[in-house]
Amino acid sequence: MTENAAMSDIQAPATGLIAFLGLGHMGGPMAANLIKAGHDVVGYDPVPAAVEAALAHGIPMASTAHEAAAEAAVVLTMLPSGKHVLDAYRGVDGPGLLSVAGPNTLFLDCSTINVDEAREAAAIAVEAGHRSVDAPVSGGVVGAEAGTLTFMVGALPEDFETVKPILELMGKRIVHCGDHGAGQAAKVCNNMILGVSMIAVAEAFVLGEKLGLTHQALFDVASNASGQCWALTTNCPVPGPVPTSPANRDYQPGFAGALMAKDLRLALNALESTGVAAEMGPLASRIYDAFAAGEGAGRDFSGIITEIRDKSV
Numbered sequence: 001m002t003e004n005a006a007m008s009d010i011q012a013p014a015t016g017l018i019a020f021l022g023l024g025h026m027g028g029p030m031a032a033n034l035i036k037a038g039h040d041v042v043g044y045d046p047v048p049a050a051v052e053a054a055l056a057h058g059i060p061m062a063s064t065a066h067e068a069a070a071e072a073a074v075v076l077t078m079l080p081s082g083k084h085v086l087d088a089y090r091g092v093d094g095p096g097l098l099s100v101a102g103p104n105t106l107f108l109d110c111s112t113i114n115v116d117e118a119r120e121a122a123a124i125a126v127e128a129g130h131r132s133v134d135a136p137v138s139g140g141v142v143g144a145e146a147g148t149l150t151f152m153v154g155a156l157p158e159d160f161e162t163v164k165p166i167l168e169l170m171g172k173r174i175v176h177c178g179d180h181g182a183g184q185a186a187k188v189c190n191n192m193i194l195g196v197s198m199i200a201v202a203e204a205f206v207l208g209e210k211l212g213l214t215h216q217a218l219f220d221v222a223s224n225a226s227g228q229c230w231a232l233t234t235n236c237p238v239p240g241p242v243p244t245s246p247a248n249r250d251y252q253p254g255f256a257g258a259l260m261a262k263d264l265r266l267a268l269n270a271l272e273s274t275g276v277a278a279e280m281g282p283l284a285s286r287i288y289d290a291f292a293a294g295e296g297a298g299r300d301f302s303g304i305i306t307e308i309r310d311k312s313v
Contacts, residue, residue: 016073017042018166021065021088021097022111023054026137027078029144030110030170032057037169044068069097069105074166076108082117085109089121098128106131108163110151112262114269115184118154122180131159132180135167136187140254148172152190154183185270192267195260195284195301198231202305205238206312215240237302246300253300260301261285261292 020031023045034041035058043059044067045051051061062068065088069075075097079085089107090096097107107125109118109132122132132155139149149171153160160176167174177186204227208218219241223233235254236242246254253259264285271278291297291304 016040017071018074018076019044019062019065019068019072020059020076020078021045021068022078022080023050023059024078025141026144027110028053028057028059029141030078030137030149031059033144033147033170034166035059039166039169042068042072065097066095066100069101072101072105074106074108074163075101076166077111079109079111081111082113082121085111085113085121086117086124089124098125098130101130103129104131106133106159106162108133108135108166110135110137112136112187112266113184114266115181115188116269116273118184119181122154131156131162133159133163134181134183135163136183137171138187138190139171142254144170151175152177152183152186154178154181154185156180184266188263188267188270191260191263192281192284194231195264195267195288196280197229198235198237198260198302199284199287199304199308201227201229201231202237202302202308205305206308209309210312231302235300235302237305246302247305251299251303251306253298255301257288257296257299257301257303258292261288261297264288 017040018034020027020041020043023031023043028050031041031043031054041059042062043054044062044065045054054061077085077088079088088096089098091099107130109121118134122134125132134154135151137149137151143149147170150173151167151171153174153176164174177183205215205218215238219236222228234242236245237247239247246252267281268285271281291307296303
């Protein structure tokens, strides 16, 4: 039985209508998985291409975000930035989602935003008489489509229990990290590790090339020794050793360089606000900012190896 088939056999919990706002590359497949599981979902996205794709997956669409949220028990947001989330909650030149939603609506934000922004969003939601959960994801588009995402959740215990059955229909690992903002905190820490480790793995492969090692030989050693990490064994930056890695399809993104640059900037903001004496995180942020300033923005973040190779003498 496939994972999607197994997922479709799960009974959808009786949570009421879910308004899913933001149906891009990640949000669209996530909402589709909720539909497959039998949830009552209504979507909204201002981008016509996203609307067309959502309709093709059987997701009913509202004409406005306010229309979607007005009758929802859960308002799930998957938006580009913290500003988008806060503007949607508060409203810009008009009422926000917090004003149009019914009392005690659960606002579930799956965007990746600053920790401070997540805590601010939670505070204004609670002040408006609602509940709030931050649950950023890891796993990329492939994980969103397969329903195998990891969710890092910041929530009160009772709210976590409410959203957990929903998240389990879109992911395979759901981790309660703590109170409001803790999900975002875990996400920025994880992605700082990922960004730094991908640079290290890419540099090691370029060094191996210079020293006469084949990619397979280095992979066979490092993947079974102390150099083992996800950036090597799952998202290997060279073609061959891991057939499913983006390196085998000219670095078409599972996780684009622009998104890694964004997440490392979030990590940098957190480092600065907490006073952590970090050096590798800020360096990785600068490297990925430069990568994303050019063609790397639309390539998989493992494509950083091409930059390292091009700059090597």
